[in-house]
Amino acid sequence: MKCATCGGAGEVNCAKCTGSGLLPAKCDECKGTGKLLAPSGTGSVECDICDGRGIVESKCQECFGGGKLVCDACEGSGSTEGDSGPLIDDEPAPSKNTKK
Numbered sequence: 001m002k003c004a005t006c007g008g009a010g011e012v013n014c015a016k017c018t019g020s021g022l023l024p025a026k027c028d029e030c031k032g033t034g035k036l037l038a039p040s041g042t043g044s045v046e047c048d049i050c051d052g053r054g055i056v057e058s059k060c061q062e063c064f065g066g067g068k069l070v071c072d073a074c075e076g077s078g079s080t081e082g083d084s085g086p087l088i089d090d091e092p093a094p095s096k097n098t099k100k
């Protein structure tokens with residue numbers, strides 16, 4: 001039967017980054033201020049690492065930037081076996097194998 005946790009997809013959105021694969025992190029270059037001291041020494045310029053936002057998007061360590069994690073409930077198969085009843089091995093799989 002189809003796995004209820006992932007809806008048969010075999011993977012779930014990463015909870016840490018909510019599926020985006022990216023996590024906001026404070027910009028190291030400007031220490032989160034978004035500004036850098038101007039090369040001339042007077043005033044400040046926009047940090048070009050974070051575009052002045054003070055935040056950079058770093059790859060999520062949990063999902064390695066993919067945004068998806070293998071479903072725990074079905075171990076990525078997309079279906080669960082259930083507790084009772086015979087196993088159906090040769091269930092025809094529809095062409096849903098989207099390889100990326």
Ligand SMILES: [Zn+2]
Nearest residue numbers: 027030047050
């Ligand atoms: Zn910055």
Ligand SMILES: [Zn+2]
Nearest residue numbers: 014017060063
């Ligand atoms: Zn993630």
Ligand SMILES: [Zn+2]
Nearest residue numbers: 003006071074
């Ligand atoms: Zn699942």
